[in-house]
Amino acid sequence: MEVLTEENINPAFKRIKYEVRGWLEDRSHEIRQELARGDVKPFSEVVIHFGNPQGMGQPPITFFRQVLALLLCPELLNDPGFPQDAKNRAKRILNDMVGHTISSYTSTQGINVVRQDIAHFISQRDGYPAVYEDILLTNGGSEAIEVMMGVVQTGTQDGRGRAGVMIPVPGYGMYKSRLLQHNSYQILYRLDEEKNWALNVTELKRALEEARPHCVPRGLVLINPGNPTGQVLTYENIQEVIKFCAREKLVLFADEVYQDNIHADGAQFYSCKKVLRDLEAEYSEFQLISLHSSAKGCAGECGLRGGYMELVGLSDQVKSRIKTYLSARSCPSTIGQVIMGLVCNPPRPDEESYERFSKERTIIQDSYKKKAKLTTEILNSMEGVKCNEVAGAMYAFPRITLSQRAIEEAKVQGIPPDEFYCWQVLEKTGSYLIPGRAFDMNGSGNHFYFRITILPSEDKFIPMFERLKTFHQDL
């Protein structure tokens, strides 16, 4: 009678892996429940080291939340407690919605005024025009990744016809997950740990040439600032990558969700679009899809699922195909759309809410700066730990040296050493760190990796690191 089974389920469902959300995440939720029911542990709270800023203490930007509340309860438009500029924003959105309600389906691409705000933001950021027709709103950055990794699939899943996409190691597991779904080929290129996790063209070339017999290379994923690595790429490095993609006929997929998270002195974010447009006219047909999200930066609105893609250099036909593909999800969340638009168009200096917004943003940014610096310092002060500077994003990705005893114990438990380490950290300190292997850095010899965020609020930050340091020394 059983129809759908482990044996006959769609193989794509079996191929997918997303190791950031595996058994350790489940265990961390269990421990939360154990604490809630009164179990005594050497910590009072579980800290899940996802890129989940508000969940770890970052306050929301008041203006953004006000606009959303006004959209959901338009009677608040008469409440003198809400600032006029927030009301104006809400009215402008409602005016663009069918039936003037946030409850309406939008077009597949998203709300027009939101797309216009995003295009304006990109133009201002880069100094080059962006048009709203090339902006597609998505349910978080992850839906953009679904589209990017899907659109280059060739349909021929074997031998030379199979699509290949270059992805960084270490790199955000979502790219791998979607490539596995499509049975596309993962062309893994190594970031240069010795050069602060930069991209190295010689290594790109090596990875590409080794992959050629197995696939048709179609694209390259660049994550800047880096996840899980926290680096900010230089202008020259991005330019080299663009030239490499042009030579090798690859679409460039630019994951720029951390563009507002720049912490190190002297570091600066350059978008791939800007670096591309600075190049000669011969690059005018270069193909680039870049993505941004509301989940990071000073907004940190993860659960609301805002995101957008900008499609650069694609033909009208290809753009139309992507639109039709997305139409099968009707439209992205209107709340997600609005928050993405607000991130790109926060209060302007001449607006009532600017001062409050500006103060809130400064507090968040200053805190990031401080914690990024501290994270690098504390990690490097730990025995057998080496960590590049956290220049941007929300993460450090230290290399750790494990004792032979720890490696043996992991073997006894039947789990890889880095997973064993993170599991023990979770049980003994309450921090869920992500093992390096979730980013394809399995480690070797007695060297392993984990990802830790810089996100815990300042009062919890030092105690968290102290627990980790004590655990690390004991191990």
Next chain:
Amino acid sequence: MEVLTEENINPAFKRIKYEVRGWLEDRSHEIRQELARGDVKPFSEVVIHFGNPQGMGQPPITFFRQVLALLLCPELLNDPGFPQDAKNRAKRILNDMVGHTISSYTSTQGINVVRQDIAHFISQRDGYPAVYEDILLTNGGSEAIEVMMGVVQTGTQDGRGRAGVMIPVPGYGMYKSRLLQHNSYQILYRLDEEKNWALNVTELKRALEEARPHCVPRGLVLINPGNPTGQVLTYENIQEVIKFCAREKLVLFADEVYQDNIHADGAQFYSCKKVLRDLEAEYSEFQLISLHSSAKGCAGECGLRGGYMELVGLSDQVKSRIKTYLSARSCPSTIGQVIMGLVCNPPRPDEESYERFSKERTIIQDSYKKKAKLTTEILNSMEGVKCNEVAGAMYAFPRITLSQRAIEEAKVQGIPPDEFYCWQVLEKTGSYLIPGRAFDMNGSGNHFYFRITILPSEDKFIPMFERLKTFHQDL
């Protein structure tokens, strides 16, 4: 230099079609803009006949929106203007979120208390237990459809290994769209127009047997109440379908998003789960995935993208595969999750907001009843139009007889007659009706179909139908 082209794009992106959102939708948005800039037309507003209740005038349920506003602006928890029960709901949700904020990522499956509310709702509705572990929250109903049509794909796209899914004709185009994406086989079964669009087991058997040489049949989609057809299935009809699926080893996919939209006297909604559980123990291993949405019913919250799936009779392994597949989108929108939970757990009679909620719901339901009846009557009063009773959902799907002249004119324009009819209706009356072919009912001879909603608000309802009637007579 062009890398990604119409020729080499992923063929799945080329196969997908979703004809509800095609050029006529684009044209309807254009006409809205033409009206906005002052163009004179024989109507003052474009009415897009999507299942978009609030966009067409249905008011929101105040309590639902209050809870959402409280979640987004927790300082409103101190506002005496908000009722205490709404505040309690908001606090209960926040308490279950990482960091007590609606901004956090949730687990892939969704917020626990929301899943518990939904399981409780199903148990009460059916009189049989439901457990929250089997509830997965989704970004609207459409994400559940993506999973359902995806999970049964076999991976063998040709010949006998290809998966086949039985879908109704006429039927909601999203199912077809996802089957096209996977290159799965569409086993089209005809609803019985003469029997108020019921399912006929002889027809199911015919469709299945004809399809067998082309595919491995894996599932059957049942939409109840019907889209685009507005029927409400009888208990006996659902039971026959369950027995058919059991005999033929098919997973039953139950699209029950219109379960709260029952208008005709004597009509009653029976869930597939209930009818299944009423059967003997031999059906205990029957596999069923049912879906619900926040977009319909008296909530009508389309843009917020709330939805859930209940997985019935699936093994732990299969459930785990589905969860992992969904983890690649991180988590569904938290706002969508909450609204879906509220739809399943509205104010209870002992709560402060119950009276207001109950009044608002009654007004909406009474209006639906009235408009459903009027729609059936008016359509049947038109020359050459025949329409089954709108017993549930939000739609009528009349059969129209077109004049030879109209058919010829469509031919001259190079578009199918039903599309021509809907285009002319749009240009001349401002209503965007959906041609039958978007639901796989292409018509034949001089008989064609369209879908119209019963959603326009009462003040606009009669004028809309008068414009349509005049147009129809002129044609």
